[in-house]
Every structure is written in structure tokens, then in C-alpha cells.
Amino acid sequence: MMLAETDLTKKIVEMSGQNVFSCNLCGKCTAGCPISDVMDIKPHQVVRLVQVKPEVLLESKAIWLCACCLTCVSRCPKMIDIAKIMEAYRILVLSLRKEDFVEYSPELSSLLPVQALVAVRSKYSMIHLPSYHPIIRLKKYFTRERLPMLMRGMRT
Amino acid sequence: MKILYYSGCLPHSKTTGLTLPMPLIARALGIELVEIPNTCCGAFFTRNVIDMYGPVRVLLNARKIGSEVVTTCALCYNVLKQTNSTVKADAKKRSEISAFLNEDYSGEVKVYHFLEFIRDKIGFDKLSDLVKVNFRGLRIAPYYGCLLLRPYEEIRLDNPENPTIFEDFLASLGCEPIDFPYKIECCGSYLGAVSLDAVIEHSYAIIRSALKSGAEAIATACPLCHFNLDQMQGRIKERYRDVSDTPILYFTQLLAISLDIKEALGFEQHYIDPRPWLMKKLST
Numbered sequence: 421m422m423l424a425e426t427d428l429t430k431k432i433v434e435m436s437g438q439n440v441f442s443c444n445l446c447g448k449c450t451a452g453c454p455i456s457d458v459m460d461i462k463p464h465q466v467v468r469l470v471q472v473k474p475e476v477l478l479e480s481k482a483i484w485l486c487a488c489c490l491t492c493v494s495r496c497p498k499m500i501d502i503a504k505i506m507e508a509y510r511i512l513v514l515s516l517r518k519e520d521f522v523e524y525s526p527e528l529s530s531l532l533p534v535q536a537l538v539a540v541r542s543k544y545s546m547i548h549l550p551s552y553h554p555i556i557r558l559k560k561y562f563t564r565e566r567l568p569m570l571m572r573g574m575r576t
Numbered sequence: 577m578k579i580l581y582y583s584g585c586l587p588h589s590k591t592t593g594l595t596l597p598m599p600l601i602a603r604a605l606g607i608e609l610v611e612i613p614n615t616c617c618g619a620f621f622t623r624n625v626i627d628m629y630g631p632v633r634v635l636l637n638a639r640k641i642g643s644e645v646v647t648t649c650a651l652c653y654n655v656l657k658q659t660n661s662t663v664k665a666d667a668k669k670r671s672e673i674s675a676f677l678n679e680d681y682s683g684e685v686k687v688y689h690f691l692e693f694i695r696d697k698i699g700f701d702k703l704s705d706l707v708k709v710n711f712r713g714l715r716i717a718p719y720y721g722c723l724l725l726r727p728y729e730e731i732r733l734d735n736p737e738n739p740t741i742f743e744d745f746l747a748s749l750g751c752e753p754i755d756f757p758y759k760i761e762c763c764g765s766y767l768g769a770v771s772l773d774a775v776i777e778h779s780y781a782i783i784r785s786a787l788k789s790g791a792e793a794i795a796t797a798c799p800l801c802h803f804n805l806d807q808m809q810g811r812i813k814e815r816y817r818d819v820s821d822t823p824i825l826y827f828t829q830l831l832a833i834s835l836d837i838k839e840a841l842g843f844e845q846h847y848i849d850p851r852p853w854l855m856k857k858l859s860t
Contacts, residue, residue: 458771458777487722487765490727491722491760491761493726494726507623528769532766532803533803534588534589534590535766538585
């Protein structure tokens with residue numbers, strides 16, 4: 421049987437650099453995954469779904485719950501980096517949605533330590549995506565009309 | 577011996593015990609610490625070029641002074657090491673980074689974790705000669721977490737499935753290292769932002785597993801593991817009754833105590849204060 425290789429599959433394979441078609445569905449990743457009990461789609465199912473129905477994962481919770489602990493990577497007999505596949509999906513969804521996945525609330529920042537907040541920023545926020553590059557955004561914001569404002573700000 | 581030392585954001589963290597005793601430890605071990613500027617490493621490694629500016633800037637700062645940098649934080653260690661190997665392997669990313677930072681970096685600064693530094697440069701047998709306060713068989717479970725071990729291809733600190741560096745370190749201080757099944761399991765790290773349940777469940781599993789194996793305390797090298805196991809213990813106890821107060825210590829705090837350093841250990845910031853337990857164990 422031929423596998424349906426859609427454009428999305430190609431894109432995810434290209435972004436993550438992982439050959440998802442070499443997976444033999446042994447399930448070692450799911451067995452080792454510490455978060456698999458709260459995931460809606462398990463890691464071995466993620467790899468299979470990229471092959472046959474990649475659009476399902478765009479709506480899944482699993483890509484956000486992956487903690488990037490890389491247990492699956494160190495145990496995979498086929499050397500597939502599932503964390504990279506999850507990351508490719510996260511980047512894709514953030515750039516499509518154009519909004520952050522987690523909102524910074526006062527409760528969150530009083531609860532979590534600073535390292536966690538910085539990690540959350542890198543993982544769930546779109547500000548690190550190439551299209552939201554700070555300099556590009558500044559250039560977009562400071563158009564010809566707004567430029568005098570910037571100069572005034574620099575002088576004071 | 578002179579070493580470059582990167583403390584990152586740890587002095588501004590909730591529990592500063594990981595870096596607080598470092599100047600005194602260095603003096604006791606006869607090392608001179610040269611601090612490099614505390615610019616943020618990013619705390620979480622992503623393959624995005626923009627997120628790599630932070631760690632590359634740290635490594636560039638280190639390159640100006642020397643060729644090796646030592647850190648005590650598992651997050652910094654993991655991010656800096658993965659950045660090094662990415663810069664080495666990916667010429668396109670490297671050129672983008674050097675175009676932005678106006679400086680070329682090719683991954684030449686060697687990154688050491690302080691545990692690795694003790695193993696490779698000082699030696700655990702020599703460390704046990706320097707120990708002044710012997711723990712006399714204190715039963716401590718070494719908890720590695722993810723960041724010291726994985727991904728193995730980039731980190732190569734120890735065996736990713738059965739590491740022993742932490743056990744050797746604890747044994748050289750005179751502790752009895754307790755081997756327990758969850759020692760390399762993930763605690764949920766920053767998942768508290770999306771699913772507090774996952775963090776509580778996994779921290780509970782780790783603490784219970786360590787206690788069942790006979791440990792009295794858990795040692796860690798990661799600020800996020802420490803947060804999840806220590807600061808979350810109140811919430812864990814609300815849910816599960818079979819967890820008794822378990823002190824969670826940083827490996828630097830243990831090292832400081834064994835080198836007879838009494839002040840500035842940061843124990844007052846812990847949720848479970850380990851001082852009463854330590855007093856009881858060390859006095860008898």
C-alpha cells in the first residue's frame with residue numbers, strides 16, 4: 421500500500437529533518453514517555469499520524485505537553501527524534517495562529533521560577549519565530565511617520 | 577587553577593542554593609573563579625536561530641577570556657552544549673548567527689558541568705581527601721533528571737540510561753548513594769505553566785520511588801527539578817498522604833557542607849528546610 425504523502429507531511433519532515441517513514445511502531449517512545457498518560461495522542465501515534473493524517477496533530481494537546489525530556493529519542497531503535505517533530509508542529513501552529521499558547525498571568529509568574537518562565541517563553545510564545553524577529557518588527561513599527569518619535573526618545 | 581564560571585540567572589531564582597556556596601567551595605578546593613557576564617542562555621534549547629543568539633553570546637563572552645567554561649546549572653549546561661554542536665554541524669545557522677552578532681563563533685569553547693569538572697579535572701578520589709565533614713553513610717538518592725543526560729549525542733556526560741557520575745560524587749563525600757528506578761525520569765520541568773497536574777503526579781512518583789528505595793533525601797543539579805520536587809511538595813501532600821517531608825538538596829550544598837562551609841547555603845528558601853534533618857544526622 422502506498423502511504424499518502426501530503427504536503428503537510430513533507431513540510432513536517434523537512435522542518436524536523438526526521439525520516440518518519442522508518443518508524444516500526446515498537447512503542448518504546450510511549451512506554452518511556454513520562455507525560456504520555458496526560459497526552460491525547462501518544463508519541464508513537466504522533467509518528468504514525470505524520471505519515472497518514474498529519475493535520476490531526478495541529479489541533480492536539482500532545483505537541484504542547486511534550487516536555488522535551490528526550491527519553492523517546494534516547495530509546496528509539498530507529499533514531500527518530502520525536503521532540504523535533506513536536507517542535508516543528510509547535511512552530512507551525514504558532515505561526516498560523518499568530519498568538520501565544522500560554523498567557524503570562526501574575527499567578528503564573530509568582531508560582532514558577534525564572535528559568536521556567538524563560539523556557540515557557542521560548543516554547544509557547546511566537547516572539548522567537550523568524551517572522552516576529554524583533555528588528556523586523558521594529559522596522560515595521562517605526563515607519564516614516566513614526567521615525568521622529570524614535571529620534572526624540574533617543575535624545576531624552 | 578583558574579576557571580571561567582557562568583552562573584546565569586540562578587542568583588535571581590527562587591532557590592539560589594545552587595550558586596550561592598560556589599565562591600566558598602572554590603576557595604576550599606583551591607580554584608579561582610572568574611565570572612563571565614550573566615547574560616541569559618535561554619533556558620530551553622530550540623532549533624530556532626533567534627533563540628540561539630543568547631547562548632552564543634554567553635559563549636562569545638567566555639571566548640574573550642578563556643577556552644573552557646564551567647556552570648553548575650543543568651539547564652545552562654544543556655543549552656550551551658547543544659548550541660555548540662548545532663553551530664559546529666549547521667553552517668547555515670552559524671552564518672546567520674555570526675551575521676547578527678557581528679562575530680563568528682564555531683563552537684570552540686568547551687562547556688563543563690561542575691560535576692563533570694570535578695570528575696575530569698579534580699578527581700573524585702582527590703575530592704574525598706579534601707572532605708572535612710564526613711556524612712557517614714547518609715542515604716541520599718541522586719536524581720539526574722533529563723538535562724544532564726539527554727540528548728546523548730550532544731551531551732556525552734555519562735551513560736544516558738544508567739549514569740553513575742552523581743553516585744560517585746555522593747560516595748566521595750561519604751554518603752550512601754541510593755539507586756532508584758526514577759533517577760533519570762523527567763519531573764515535568766516547566767510544564768507547570770500548562771499542566772500543574774502532570775508536574776504534581778511526576779514529582780510524587782519520583783519522591784515515592786526514592787523513599788521506597790530507602791533514601792532520606794534527594795540530591796539534584798537542576799533548578800527546575802528542585803522547584804518541582806521541593807516547592808511543589810505542599811501540593812503533592814494535599815493529594816497524597818504517603819509522602820513524608822523529604823529534603824531536596826542541590827549537589828553544591830552537599831559539597832559545601834562536607835567542606836565545612838556553614839554560612840550562605842540558601843536553605844531558608846527551601847519549602848522543606850533540610851537543616852533540622854541535617855543537624856540530627858550529623859550530630860549523632
